[in-house]
Amino acid sequence: MEQLITGAGDPMTVFAHGLAGDITGTRPLGSAVAGRRVFFQFRGHGRSDAPAGPWDFGDLASDLRGVADLAGATRALGVSMGAAALCRLLTDTPDRFERVVLYLPAPLDGHRSEAATRRLDRLLASVESGEAAMIADAVEAELPAAVRNTPAGWSYLRQRVDQLQRDGLAAELGSLWSAPAVPDESLLKGFRGRALVLGCLGDEIHPASWAERLADLLGAELEIYDRPAVLWTHRNDLRDRISTFLND
Structure with missing residues (x-):
């Protein structure tokens, strides 16, 4: 761990x-x-x-x-x-x-709500793609509108995309709510x-x-x-x- x-x-x-x-x-x-x-x-x-x-x-x-x-x-x-x-x-x-x-x-x-399922599916698919732009789109959707296009929002987005590209997410996470x-x-x-x-x-x-x-x-x-x-x-x-x- x-x-x-x-x-x-x-x-x-x-x-x-x-x-x-x-x-x-x-x-x-x-x-x-x-x-x-x-x-x-x-x-x-x-x-x-x-x-x-x-x-x-x-x-x-x-x-x-x-x-x-x-x-x-x-x-x-x-x-x-x-x-x-x-x-x-x-x-x-x-x-x-x-x-x-x-x-x-x-x-x-x-x-789980449909929103929660959609969020995870989109995030897992973006990480699986390995494409920074696709990951950024999935992560940005989680930010409140007031934070997007601000220095704080850009800093968070950059850090999250880098981390997810580097470390990924396991597909098994989708099995948790069974x-x-x-x-x-x-x-x-x-x-x-x-x-x-x-x-x-x-x-x-x-x-x-x-x-x-x-x-x-x-x-x-x-x-x-x-x-x-x-x-x-x-x-x-x-x-x-x-x-x-x-x-x-």
Whole structure:
């Protein structure tokens, strides 16, 4: 597993990215979190291995557990797919983490929106082509309109295209949603730590209703932002909210 450890001291927090994401996408979320921080790439992403598939969320939970156990992490943050993998881990071992943050959690029931399916299919096809222009078109579609054609947008686009051309994405990622991420959602009620769930309105890939549902199951603190692309539109508030929760 490709990993990056930053910071010093305790506690240790592990950061799990979303589908087709990478370490650079989770680092801003931990920039103000105290202690050591371990960022990693799930199987099929970056320089991490891609064992033969198909894969399921039990496999991703094993990736997350392996990194967390090796690092001695007591806290965890999961984004989208990473949040679903974290939920799967918690259904198996509800006492594994003291605190968890679920940011834009993905649905756990095995069903994905048409928008999510189209996004992944387009991205996988563009990476398979190896053509920078095709990859750039797929990545640019994920940026909010206000960010496109700005220096920040161009910098992000260039970095993502370079990373995807260099490291690629495993085709097995398309097999993940063939079954529910967790065997029984009610098992999440066994979690005895503290949880923070962060969702937003207007995101068809990460419905706010799922954030609300998970917050209820986990007995978590809940924050619903008023529009999507939270990392672009509310970056400072998001960073402060996460660090305040994990540093308390």
